[in-house]
Amino acid sequence: MTDGPQTATPPPDEHARHPSSAPLAIHDMTVAYHRRPVLWDIDYDAPPGKLTAIVGPNGSGKTTLIKAAVDLVPRASGDVRFFGSAYHKVRHRVGYVPQRGSVDWDFPVNALDVVAMGLYKQIGWFRPVTRRYRDQAMHYLERVGMADYAARQISQLSGGQQQRVFLARALSQQADVYLMDEPFVGVDAATERAIVVILQELREAGKSALVVHHDLQTVPEYFDHVLLLNMRMVATGPISDVFTPENLRATYGGKLALLDQVGHRMTLNQGRS
Amino acid sequence: MLAATDIFTASFTWLIDDWGKLDTWIVITGALAAMACAIPGSFLVLRRQSMMGDALTHTVLPGIVAAFLLSHYLKTTGWISTDPADPHKAFDATSYTFMFGGALLTGVLTAILTEWVSRRGGVENSAALGVVYTSMFAVGLLTIRLAADSVHIDPDCVLYGNLESVWGGSDQVPRAAWVSGGCLVFNIAMAGCFFKELRISTFDPALATTLGINATLIDYALMGVTAATAVAAFESVGNILVIAMLIVPAATAHLLTDRLWVMLLLAAIIAASTAAIGHVMALSLPPVLMAPFAEQPLLSGVPIDSLDASTSGMMAAAAGGLFVAALFLAPRHGVLVRIGHRFRLSIRISAEDLLGTLYRQDETSRDIPLQTGRRTFAQRYATWRLRRQRLILHSSGQLELTAAGRHAARKLIRAHRLWESYMARHFDVPADHLHETAHKVEHYLDPELRDQLAHELDTPDTDPHGREIPDD
Numbered sequence: 020m021t022d023g024p025q026t027a028t029p030p031p032d033e034h035a036r037h038p039s040s041a042p043l044a045i046h047d048m049t050v051a052y053h054r055r056p057v058l059w060d061i062d063y064d065a066p067p068g069k070l071t072a073i074v075g076p077n078g079s080g081k082t083t084l085i086k087a088a089v090d091l092v093p094r095a096s097g098d099v100r101f102f103g104s105a106y107h108k109v110r111h112r113v114g115y116v117p118q119r120g121s122v123d124w125d126f127p128v129n130a131l132d133v134v135a136m137g138l139y140k141q142i143g144w145f146r147p148v149t150r151r152y153r154d155q156a157m158h159y160l161e162r163v164g165m166a167d168y169a170a171r172q173i174s175q176l177s178g179g180q181q182q183r184v185f186l187a188r189a190l191s192q193q194a195d196v197y198l199m200d201e202p203f204v205g206v207d208a209a210t211e212r213a214i215v216v217i218l219q220e221l222r223e224a225g226k227s228a229l230v231v232h233h234d235l236q237t238v239p240e241y242f243d244h245v246l247l248l249n250m251r252m253v254a255t256g257p258i259s260d261v262f263t264p265e266n267l268r269a270t271y272g273g274k275l276a277l278l279d280q281v282g283h284r285m286t287l288n289q290g291r292s
Numbered sequence: 293m294l295a296a297t298d299i300f301t302a303s304f305t306w307l308i309d310d311w312g313k314l315d316t317w318i319v320i321t322g323a324l325a326a327m328a329c330a331i332p333g334s335f336l337v338l339r340r341q342s343m344m345g346d347a348l349t350h351t352v353l354p355g356i357v358a359a360f361l362l363s364h365y366l367k368t369t370g371w372i373s374t375d376p377a378d379p380h381k382a383f384d385a386t387s388y389t390f391m392f393g394g395a396l397l398t399g400v401l402t403a404i405l406t407e408w409v410s411r412r413g414g415v416e417n418s419a420a421l422g423v424v425y426t427s428m429f430a431v432g433l434l435t436i437r438l439a440a441d442s443v444h445i446d447p448d449c450v451l452y453g454n455l456e457s458v459w460g461g462s463d464q465v466p467r468a469a470w471v472s473g474g475c476l477v478f479n480i481a482m483a484g485c486f487f488k489e490l491r492i493s494t495f496d497p498a499l500a501t502t503l504g505i506n507a508t509l510i511d512y513a514l515m516g517v518t519a520a521t522a523v524a525a526f527e528s529v530g531n532i533l534v535i536a537m538l539i540v541p542a543a544t545a546h547l548l549t550d551r552l553w554v555m556l557l558l559a560a561i562i563a564a565s566t567a568a569i570g571h572v573m574a575l576s577l578p579p580v581l582m583a584p585f586a587e588q589p590l591l592s593g594v595p596i597d598s599l600d601a602s603t604s605g606m607m608a609a610a611a612g613g614l615f616v617a618a619l620f621l622a623p624r625h626g627v628l629v630r631i632g633h634r635f636r637l638s639i640r641i642s643a644e645d646l647l648g649t650l651y652r653q654d655e656t657s658r659d660i661p662l663q664t665g666r667r668t669f670a671q672r673y674a675t676w677r678l679r680r681q682r683l684i685l686h687s688s689g690q691l692e693l694t695a696a697g698r699h700a701a702r703k704l705i706r707a708h709r710l711w712e713s714y715m716a717r718h719f720d721v722p723a724d725h726l727h728e729t730a731h732k733v734e735h736y737l738d739p740e741l742r743d744q745l746a747h748e749l750d751t752p753d754t755d756p757h758g759r760e761i762p763d764d
Contacts, residue, residue, distance in 0.1 A: 053414075090501070091498055107504075110503065115498070117496070117498050117499065121496070122496045127546065128491070128495060128551070128552060132491075132552075133495075136496065136499065144489070148488060188499075
């Protein structure tokens, strides 16, 4: 951390430290918004076949971590691998579930249309969404208990129902690792249970999930592993080892004012150069 | 096609006496141009980039002028051949091809520049758009001015179009109709081929990107197509109307449907109707509007009966009119539907309140004053309807519940008293405050919720005031 951002591409041997079985391996990643770093030197291997919670205070870079991993936000430095390969080569194995607030719910589509979007890559360019794919999408809506709402325009759904539609869309991608951004925020109890069941089914099928999560109380109940984040990685590992009062205090207590200051300096200096 | 226009002409002649072939071609060309605009316009509206339509119609100006000058230069130097029939004609197929190319490029350039200014300058997107489009429009006007000596480009024609002179009188399809029609066919093909991709990149660009569908590329492509469409529509309907045709039919269609393909279809239909309605209005409205002023000295000698207005302008007005109509009449989002819904609800509440009052009156066997003062229309209508449904009777100056009326009232009273019990159990509310909230909530508790409440309260017999809770 003392030596600041590193070169954009690490030498190949550096990656030997990251197992290629890891669904997500992040090597020395730093991410900056407007030249101001918001994530510092993240070096992380996600455990395969586990449910991992990404936990940290507001502004700690949880969403940024996920977005930078799937190339939605540029990385200032560092490198990300999914199953040992660059993201653009294994897109089909990675399912991304954005925050519910990220889309316009007044858009003229129904629940089934949204779920079918997860199949667009599979359908391919130029081809229409045929009956076969609509049936597939319907199957995933059934899995999240939303089959009765297939023809509803999406703004006519409750927050929990909207989240389940997003989840069904992610399932339809049939990915091996899922990155979910706050799926539990603003949902009803029934949806929360439905999401937990789906997550467990994914784990049983040998898939992995990294879930940005806010409710500390339910972390040990829902997840196997945890990644504690506050602009840098505070701790990572199985819940029983890592989810301790000391680590949580290190994550939440004090917003690491020093890092913030250094970031600010860097913004100023680079702005001048 | 030409035979079809004759039928079209004949049917409109029935509507307006002096409807001629020219009028038919004006409507057809206007409709084609408007429909071509409605397709990319729908996506602009959904992307909340309506201002981009406005901007693109201006920024293409330097593009088409530069392209025109380039083709003119190439022709004079002999690099490309000129129309052998009329070597001095300013506009021919070649210069049109150049102008479309120029428009397409400037459209994409506008999108890229706006993005760049917004990111570099740290200003919001619409501000960046304002900077880019005014500057580019100024450059365009400047170029026209500088080039005015060597070539003839009429800025007025660019701004207002010239729909009225679309047809030269020969038995051929006018060129403007070909251009707009070609553009329409291209846009339909585009929307058809890339329907999925346009939908996902408009709805959720982040997901599109993670699926490997390049949302940025689609964004630029859409801007290019919008700019080219604007140029195709320019000559016939003019710059100002292009803005209206890009946005208004699409916004109207959005009010009317919840499916994307239906919205595209409706937008096209609405666009086509504005052309017909607009031209009919242009022909028939001015004499009607001006007739009362015929005696004014200012208008002396003006032939009122043969006045007409600009079709382009009337098309924009017609589009606006259709939008307002949709605002009121739309099936779900419409103002009338909402008013109707609220009215039906107030009738139901009034009816239920009356049933409840009569039930309590029977229960305590004393007269509760039904309503002091004036009764609202909803209350009078509710009473009338309850009598017609034979839920209440009018006997010896008093209202009475029938057996069916009692049955209906029991449900309401049950909901009311269950809610009071529930509130008393879970909240620290004084007993005399319970009635008010229950009086509002009672109308919204369906049988399922009533059973749920009863179950949670262990099926109570009486409410907190000690009154009986009737069975359903």
